[in-house]
Amino acid sequence: MILVTGATGTVGGEVVRLLAGRGERVLAMTREPAKVEESPGVEVVRGDFDDPASLAGAARGADALFLLSAPGPWAARHDEAMVAAARAEGVRKVVKVSAIGTGEEREGVTVGDWHLAGERALRSGELDWTILRPSSFASNALGWAPQVLRGQPVPNTMGDGRQGVVDPRDVAEVAVTALTSEEHVRAVLTLTGPELLSVPDMAKVLGETLGRTVETVEVPLEVYRESLIAAGVDPGFADIAVDGSRTVARGGNARLTGDVERVLGRAPRTFATWAADHRAAFVSG
Template identity: 40%
Template sequence: MSGQILVTGATGTVGRQVTAQLLEAGVEVRALTRGPAYLPPAVEQVRGDLSVADSLGAAVQGIEAVFLVWPFASAEGLEAVLTMLAEHARQVVYLSSAAIRDHERQAEQLIERSGLEWTILRPHAFAANTLRWAEQIRAEGVVRGPYGQAAMSLVDERDIAAVAVRALTQDGHAGAVHELTGPHSLTQAEQVRVIGEVVGRPVRWAETSVQDARQQMLARGWPAEVVDGILHAQAEMTLGPAPVTATVEEVTASAARTFRSWVAEHAPAFRALT
């Protein structure tokens, strides 16, 4: 490519993998950071803040494309950022989600009208989200929560990144919306069972009431509308298996990684301390 690729969210779950895979592909990577970040030495770190479009001047100079993570619960301010990006870059790959929340839908619409060549990624639930259970599993071998039968097609962050890298470096993805899943639908209870099988100890799901779960999330400071949105989504997931797409394999020519393989690579996080 004639210019660098700018990666936003380069220290995040997906952005870190995008950065690593771009480097493996021999691409020059620039990371937008608000302060010093632990990234590979080959990555050029440039200070800037997506919430302040005027701070992005140095970051966008000479770039060819952008991997865009918009880490805000509103699309406010995105149009100004896209205007600046469009003055320098040719292409944007945006990490949305399969939930397509209101702000994500607004972001997608702004990107489609930005004048940039665009690709949108809509991953389903991240396998990495199960790390929120790690403390319970280490301490008790039990995960407590509502909707144990909520089904999800968990996707490995490396597969999301692999699709992003193909879209950033290869032709054929302009105007594409890629819905990304893992290869299997697993209920939350089944996910917990798989974790136990991999780490070599019994781990079980203990069903709790929706009311208790709601109060616990509110006590952690989560906004009520966010809590209710999560619980409503989980209730809908109990209605049947989660959808599974073949997009990862179609784009990367490699089968999507299984949740079991993801757990095997992160097993120390779930093992009891001795």
């Protein structure tokens, strides 16, 4: 029995689908089970990271846990609560989604190590664990859809900084492999795509997929921060988001690894593949 947190999200939903397709018994955790349709092999259970009793109930009977908590200042509290519940309920293995660069010191830039406490909680006990540190998700480009549909340039807060943009489906496949095998125990896997891409690079690839040019527009970091706060984002979260963009612009996330290929036995998907598979999100009608 495998408990999946974040079961209605991009990565968690794919993990549920893949596990069920392999015949695994899955517990899909969500705060509102009534809004989720059950499917063969999948039992929907209630769990709220801010309700420890619900986490214990969700973990009861599970042998393994896929841990994905929403990024933000609350991540440490949520991860620690879920790991504590897993230990108390006898869960044997945890696969946690962290983030590339977690725990690293970057000169001149404050890095929000939201996932560091969760990583430490796993390392400090007897659980079998695997930590996944993905680079920027290709699916972040879905945030450009409103501009692309209107024929407007997409915002760029990272200049020409490049990243090893990774397809979330590859992250999910790696997670499933770690959850269902005895390989990669107590391993930290840094997951990237096969190429380094900047925002203009991604816009160019997307434009080629759509058969038209997709332009970008530079957004100053102070404007970016103000827009986040105006949208209701916590100022602390906004500061860390700005620092992240600054880090990328300075080349701080320009790295590729072979971990996806090592685990899956194939090359990671390209951004062009992701764009082609999600083309419908960027076209009207």
